[in-house]
Amino acid sequence: MSKTLTIAxxxxxxxxxxxxxxxxxxxxxxxxxxxYFSTVFLAGTASLRSFFSLTPLLLVIxxxxxxxxxxxxxxxxxxxxxLTTMPVRDEEVIAGKFLAGLSVVASGLLMTxxxxxxxxxxxxxxWGPVIGGYLGLLLCAAALIGIGIMASTWSRNQITAFILALxxxxxLWLFDKVTFFVPASLGRVLEYLSIDFHFRNIARGVIDTRxxxxxxxxxxxxxxxxxxxxxxxxx
Amino acid sequence: MDSAMIEVRELVKDxxxxxxxxxxxxxxxxxxxxxxxxPNGAGKTTTMKIITGYLEATSGxxxxxxxPVEEHPLExxxxxxxxxxxxxxxxxxxxxxxxDFVADIRQIPxxxxxxxxxxxxxxxxxxxxxxxxxxxxxxxxxxxVGLAHAMIHDPEIxxxxxxxxxxxxxxxxxxxxxxxxxxxxxTLILSTHILPEVQATCDRVIIISDGKLVADDTVQGLMTGDxxxxxxLVAPRGESPLExxxxxxxxxxxxxxxxVSVVGEKEDGLAVDVLSDAAVDARRDIFEAAIAADxxxxxxxxxxxxxxxxxxRLTMEDGGEHV
Numbered sequence: 001m002s003k004t005l006t007i008a009x010x011x012x013x014x015x016x017x018x019x020x021x022x023x024x025x026x027x028x029x030x031x032x033x034x035x036y037f038s039t040v041f042l043a044g045t046a047s048l049r050s051f052f053s054l055t056p057l058l059l060v061i062x063x064x065x066x067x068x069x070x071x072x073x074x075x076x077x078x079x080x081x082x083l084t085t086m087p088v089r090d091e092e093v094i095a096g097k098f099l100a101g102l103s104v105v106a107s108g109l110l111m112t113x114x115x116x117x118x119x120x121x122x123x124x125x126x127w128g129p130v131i132g133g134y135l136g137l138l139l140c141a142a143a144l145i146g147i148g149i150m151a152s153t154w155s156r157n158q159i160t161a162f163i164l165a166l167x168x169x170x171x172l173w174l175f176d177k178v179t180f181f182v183p184a185s186l187g188r189v190l191e192y193l194s195i196d197f198h199f200r201n202i203a204r205g206v207i208d209t210r211x212x213x214x215x216x217x218x219x220x221x222x223x224x225x226x227x228x229x230x231x232x233x234x235x
Numbered sequence: 236m237d238s239a240m241i242e243v244r245e246l247v248k249d250x251x252x253x254x255x256x257x258x259x260x261x262x263x264x265x266x267x268x269x270x271x272x273x274p275n276g277a278g279k280t281t282t283m284k285i286i287t288g289y290l291e292a293t294s295g296x297x298x299x300x301x302x303p304v305e306e307h308p309l310e311x312x313x314x315x316x317x318x319x320x321x322x323x324x325x326x327x328x329x330x331x332x333x334x335d336f337v338a339d340i341r342q343i344p345x346x347x348x349x350x351x352x353x354x355x356x357x358x359x360x361x362x363x364x365x366x367x368x369x370x371x372x373x374x375x376x377x378x379x380v381g382l383a384h385a386m387i388h389d390p391e392i393x394x395x396x397x398x399x400x401x402x403x404x405x406x407x408x409x410x411x412x413x414x415x416x417x418x419x420x421x422t423l424i425l426s427t428h429i430l431p432e433v434q435a436t437c438d439r440v441i442i443i444s445d446g447k448l449v450a451d452d453t454v455q456g457l458m459t460g461d462x463x464x465x466x467x468l469v470a471p472r473g474e475s476p477l478e479x480x481x482x483x484x485x486x487x488x489x490x491x492x493x494x495v496s497v498v499g500e501k502e503d504g505l506a507v508d509v510l511s512d513a514a515v516d517a518r519r520d521i522f523e524a525a526i527a528a529d530x531x532x533x534x535x536x537x538x539x540x541x542x543x544x545x546x547x548r549l550t551m552e553d554g555g556e557h558v
Contacts, residue, residue: 006339014327078323082384085287085317086340087309234291 003088007096008103011070015104020069025108028062036115046123048116052133055112056199059105059140060173064165066104067148068158070097071230075156080233090230094149094223101145109137128205136202139215140195144169146222153229169195172218240265240392240422241286245295248281248446255281257446258295263439265391268418270437270454271426274550278446279426280320283394286424287317299392313341316390320397322381326370330361330380333369334387341388355383358413374401378410386417393417395425399432411436430542440542444550457545463511465518468534469525470504477505477530485528489520504533 015021032055039050074080083093116130144165151165152158176194179187191197195218198211242262248255256278263269271279284290286297288308297304299311325333334355338348356362359379364372369380378398385393398414399407414436417423427433433440433454440457442450450457467486471477479497482505486495491511498506511517518535525532 002342003340006336010325010328010336013332014325017327077326078319078321079325081284081289081319082317082323083340085289085312085315085319086337087312088340089309234289 004092004096007093008099011097011100012103015100021104024062024065025104028058028108029111031058032112046119048130048133051115052203055137056140056196057173059137059144060169061166063105063141063144064148064162064169067101067145067165068152068162070101070149071152072156072158072161090227094226094230098145098149098223101149102142105141105145106138109134109141129203132205133203136199140199143195143215143218146219150222150226153226239263240300242298246282246285246292246297247294248285249293255446259448261441261448261451263422263424265422266420267439268414268423268437270433270440271424271443272428272433272440272546273443277443279443280396283396283424283426287315287394288312314391316385316388316393318381318385318395318398322377324369324377324380328369329366330369331365334383337384337387343388351387351389355387359383375403375406378402391421393421393423397426399429430546434542442546442549449549454542458542464538465509465511465521466536466538467507467509467521467532468501468504469507469530470533472529472531482507482530486521486524488524489517491515491517491520
């Protein structure tokens with residue numbers, strides 16, 4: 001566990017020592033901020049609805065951008081050899097990198113708390129959906145960072161890793177948007193596979209184990225495949 | 236058997252369809268400095284990567300202190316300090332940060348840390364760059380930081396892949412001195428294709444060529460095991476001209492002579508190379524043989540075969556691979 005935290009700490013300081021984290025988090029705040037302001041000030045409604053409805057899509061784009069360097073960069077520079085010939089397990093390497101990636105995205109989400117807080121000062125805010133919404137966003141972020149790390153183990157090129165993760169994320173996000181065109185039985189399956197569908201459930205303020213199970217299995221499967229890819233590099 | 240710090244048994248490694256290692260066997264006892272020699276792509280780096288647990292062997296196994304590396308990756312890695320080729324380092328970190336990180340991963344107890352850091356800074360000469368970014372360091376300093384990283388946990392075994400590549404002559408001399416000092420108590424494998432380096436630092440040389448072990452001997456053994464070469468210049472004593480076959484035949488007579496080859500005809504005589512066993516000095520026998528065959532010896536010079544010649548002969552004979 002302590003080695004996992006050591007790796008996580010190194011990755012977090014690597015993020016904030018380079019402009020990368022600031023650019024990605026900044027762009028995320030800019031767009032999510034526009035979503036918020038456009039409803040509150042342009043439409044004049046004290047609601048976070050459009051913020052919560054579109055932020056999962058933002059995460060589909062920004063989480064891979066955060067995660068892409070985590071393993072690719074070590075493959076490119078050769079430091080993976082340095083790291084994995086020290087007494088550390090592949091699982092610890094992946095877990096540490098996951099925690100670092102999640103921390104960066106979570107720090108971005110943390111800053112958006114300014115939106116509900118600002119609404120709460122001027123009007124009545126129903127905190128239930130807000131808490132649910134943030135929990136849902138955090139779960140989305142975790143699963144998407146997991147996918148990003150998995151893609152990052154597949155290529156020494158960060159851009160390739162980013163595009164692969166983005167495509168997987170987009171497909172998962174689109175699943176429940178296409179149910180209209182497919183038979184109902186298949187539609188149910190697609191809905192269950194959709195990242196956005198489960199988010200909306202949680203964002204309603206209803207915490208169902210099925211939704212939690214979805215995100216946790218998505219995360220565990222991606223991290224497991226990432227460890228596997230790391231191991232295959234030894235073969 | 237217990238004393239072997241590193242043992243490698245019938246190591247085979249395939250990369251896709253190409254076979255990089257074709258059955259390598261050797262073992263290294265405690266406190267030996269072994270030089271890995273071989274042309275580029277011979278399998279030196281692959282062998283090292285298998286011992287350090289970065290790569291898995293296709294078949295065969297590597298043992299570190301008697302433990303198979305594949306089954307006990309964490310224990311075996313704890314005893315090894317490894318500097319990969321070109322010293323890949325986290326360029327975004329400061330030297331001090333990087334060494335702290337390594338010490339954390341290696342779980343060096345806090346009580347020893349300060350003393351280990353002080354020793355590494357001194358031994359590797361990195362005191363002036365501790366607060367510099369690794370990405371800004373020169374090749375020589377990077378190599379030293381890499382060495383500090385490999386030694387910070389005071390490992391019993393050090394594996395260094397081309398530790399002096401890219402360094403200037405002064406730095407090379409320093410690193411060699413460091414390696415010799417380390418070799419007093421540690422077991423060390425270093426790869427290089429710089430032959431004088433092996434002569435300067437190693438107790439033992441292992442030459443790998445085309446995935447096979449072609450020599451495993453002491454430096455002295457490799458240089459003399461092949462015999463000594465004696466360059467001879469002969470001329471006729473009487474009026475009759477020299478007959479090449481007769482010269483070769485007569486110089487071949489002594490038991491100490493292995494082979495005789497004519498190098499060329501010169502103005503004043505015939506230049507001949509005589510290869511003899513290393514253990515004996517064949518010059519006296521050649522002198523006697525020349526007198527018996529009515530030849531005058533104008534020049535005679537004994538040379539030991541250089542490591543370079545041995546290396547070239549061993550690594551080029553079957554593949555015809557030119558470096």
